[in-house]
Amino acid sequence: xxxxxxxxxxSLAKLRELGIDPYPAEMFDVTAFSSDITANYQEEILEDxxxxxxxxxxxxxxxxxxxxxEAGKAMFMNLQDAHGRIQLYLRRDDFLQGEEAPLFDLAIKxxxxxxxxxxxxxxxxxxxxxxxxxxxxxFKFLAKSLRPLPVVKKDADGNIYDAFTDPELRYRMxxxxxxxxxxxxxIFIKRTKxxxxxxxxxxxxxxxxxxxxxxxxxxxxxxxxxxxxxxxxLDMKLYxxxxxxxxxxxxxxxxxxxxxxxxxxxxxxxxxxxxNPEFTALEFYVAYKDYNWMMDITEKMLEKVARAIHEAGxxxxxxxxxxxxxxxxxxxxxxxxxxxxxxGLNVESADESELRSYCKKEHIELDATMGKAKLIDEIFxxxxxxxxxxxxxxxxxxxxxxxxxxxxxxxxxxxxxxELFVNGKEVANAYSELNDPIDxxxxxxxxLRLAARGDEEAMAMDEDFLRALEYGMxxxxxxxxxxxxxxxxxxxxxxxxxxxxxxxxRPEV
RNA sequence: GAUCUCGUAGCUCAGCCGGUAGAGCACUUGACUUUUAAUCAAGGAGUCAUGGGUUCGAAUCCCAUCGAGAUCACCA
Numbered sequence: 001x002x003x004x005x006x007x008x009x010x011s012l013a014k015l016r017e018l019g020i021d022p023y024p025a026e027m028f029d030v031t032a033f034s035s036d037i038t039a040n041y042q043e044e045i046l047e048d049x050x051x052x053x054x055x056x057x058x059x060x061x062x063x064x065x066x067x068x069x070e071a072g073k074a075m076f077m078n079l080q081d082a083h084g085r086i087q088l089y090l091r092r093d094d095f096l097q098g099e100e101a102p103l104f105d106l107a108i109k110x111x112x113x114x115x116x117x118x119x120x121x122x123x124x125x126x127x128x129x130x131x132x133x134x135x136x137x138x139f140k141f142l143a144k145s146l147r148p149l150p151v152v153k154k155d156a157d158g159n160i161y162d163a164f165t166d167p168e169l170r171y172r173m174x175x176x177x178x179x180x181x182x183x184x185x186x187i188f189i190k191r192t193k194x195x196x197x198x199x200x201x202x203x204x205x206x207x208x209x210x211x212x213x214x215x216x217x218x219x220x221x222x223x224x225x226x227x228x229x230x231x232x233x234l235d236m237k238l239y240x241x242x243x244x245x246x247x248x249x250x251x252x253x254x255x256x257x258x259x260x261x262x263x264x265x266x267x268x269x270x271x272x273x274x275x276n277p278e279f280t281a282l283e284f285y286v287a288y289k290d291y292n293w294m295m296d297i298t299e300k301m302l303e304k305v306a307r308a309i310h311e312a313g314x315x316x317x318x319x320x321x322x323x324x325x326x327x328x329x330x331x332x333x334x335x336x337x338x339x340x341x342x343x344g345l346n347v348e349s350a351d352e353s354e355l356r357s358y359c360k361k362e363h364i365e366l367d368a369t370m371g372k373a374k375l376i377d378e379i380f381x382x383x384x385x386x387x388x389x390x391x392x393x394x395x396x397x398x399x400x401x402x403x404x405x406x407x408x409x410x411x412x413x414x415x416x417x418x419e420l421f422v423n424g425k426e427v428a429n430a431y432s433e434l435n436d437p438i439d440x441x442x443x444x445x446x447x448l449r450l451a452a453r454g455d456e457e458a459m460a461m462d463e464d465f466l467r468a469l470e471y472g473m474x475x476x477x478x479x480x481x482x483x484x485x486x487x488x489x490x491x492x493x494x495x496x497x498x499x500x501x502x503x504x505x506r507p508e509v
Numbered sequence: 510g511a512u513c514u515c516g517u518a519g520c521u522c523a524g525c526c527g528g529u530a531g532a533g534c535a536c537u538u539g540a541c542u543u544u545u546a547a548u549c550a551a552g553g554a555g556u557c558a559u560g561g562g563u564u565c566g567a568a569u570c571c572c573a574u575c576g577a578g579a580u581c582a583c584c585a
Contacts (some may be wrong), residue, residue, distance in 0.1 A: 003554050004519060004537095007537075067545080070541080070542080071542065071548095072542045076543080089543070128544090133543085161534070162524080168578085171577095270510080279585070338567095451566085496585095
């Protein structure tokens with residue numbers, strides 16, 4: 001243990017010797033928050049020049065002591081509660097009566113440490129230097145802190161000194177990060193606002209919020225490597241879901257005409273600043289709709305989200321240098337037109353060997369198993385994706401890449417699919433859902449052929465899902481949103497770790 | 510998985526053409542009854558990520574391992 005930790009444990013023991021419980025069980029009645037008092041405190045100057053305090057004559061607040069300044073027989077502290085900070089003013093004379101006599105000199109002056117949770121009662125006033133403060137009349141230890149927090153100081157101009165910035169420590173000890181770097185709390189508050197706004201919007205549309213299995217015997221609905229686990233009683237392999245799509249569609253078969261789920265997904269793949277092994281998706285499915293309807297709904301929903309999060313209610317979000325406008329309509333661009341626009345290639349008429357030689361020329365990595373559809377996807381990823389800064393619906397994908405999507409109503413070889421790109425990143429993926437069970441079976445069989453060729457991410461045949469489709473699924477539109485990526489965009493963050501409370505980390509030694 | 514950079518006191522960092530460690534804040538003791546990055550005086554605190562090597566001698570040079578970040582690959 002470090003010197004400071006040992007000293008804090010000694011303080012803890014001494015408090016107990018004084019009969020002060022450092023971890024009292026009874027509740028502490030909080031009647032006010034720091035931010036309300038600093039914002040609303042009022043006083044008047046009387047004719048004789050004395051001050052008359054107009055409100056907060058008796059308040060009770062609780063939080064952590066984050067700074068302490070002794071000034072002779074007086075003391076100033078900064079108390080941090082969930083809403084902000086307020087200065088406390090304590091005078092020795094106020095604590096000299098009766099049994100409480102040792103409280104100031106011993107307990108408060110010597111045994112209180114930065115980071116301790118305390119409760120105080122007193123009245124608000126304004127100090128000589130103009131700061132709204134609490135003149136403390138009663139002081140109670142609520143929880144002792146046995147480790148020193150990093151001390152971050154800010155001067156009058158707002159310059160920050162000794163900021164707690166090491167990303168490893170911040171992510172491993174988010175409790176320290178958010179205690180000390182309180183501005184990061186806003187990211188998570190905005191994230192929750194994002195989810196709530198979406199939930200309210202879908203509820204207003206009449207959709208039903210549902211929960212579907214995380215442990216799945218067949219990992220379906222997306223192309224990704226899964227986490228595997230084992231159920232002892234059933235003695236069977238189970239997968240953590242990589243998607244919930246096939247289960248939500250079963251519920252459409254069941255007769256719910258609109259369902260949604262905010263779902264943690266798990267994918268056993270690389271980690272970087274936009275990927276965490278577990279992440280959150282919103283998927284929703286609505287019967288009797290198609291992907292055109294879904295584009296309209298997406299525009300409306302994201303505009304609502306933007307306005308809910310934007311401080312001034314605007315419909316934009318700032319990501320680095322880019323101001324992103326979330327009010328629709330968004331540009332709708334076919335996959336083929338997009339590639340033509342940014343490369344001059346006509347992929348529709350080109351054959352596989354032409355695409356291959358283009359990729360070779362542009363140093364786009366390939367392998368022999370890639371078919372034309374996959375090559376198109378690679379070219380798109382390398383040449384187009386990064387340019388799509390303002391929200392753009394990329395529509396009408398080649399069928400081979402989209403085994404769960406309905407064939408295009410008028411364009412042979414394509415499917416009714418769109419992905420929404422914002423700031424050069426995919427944030428949503430939507431289809432007119434394939435509901436023809438015979439077509440769906442053929443698509444699964446094609447996936448099996450890809451798997452046999454060595455494609456690790458090809459989808460598995462799901463006989464139960466096919467059985468459900470055979471009973472009949474109405475025409476349906478469905479979409480999945482990457483909530484973490486949206487959260488990054490709406491909070492201006494470039495790393496997914498900044499929008500996850502507890503990003504995945506390697507174990508500490 | 511590959512490459513590059515980084516890991517020194519509780520925090521933020523300096524020291525790195527080799528001679529067993531420094532600063533600010535935090536901490537301890539003292540002074541100060543309206544201070545606020547409080548101030549003033551004195552003091553304590555480190556297995557320099559871990560293990561090995563080179564050397565008379567390693568925080569410093571070399572190798573390996575662990576952890577982190579960035580870029581790339583896979584993916585959302």
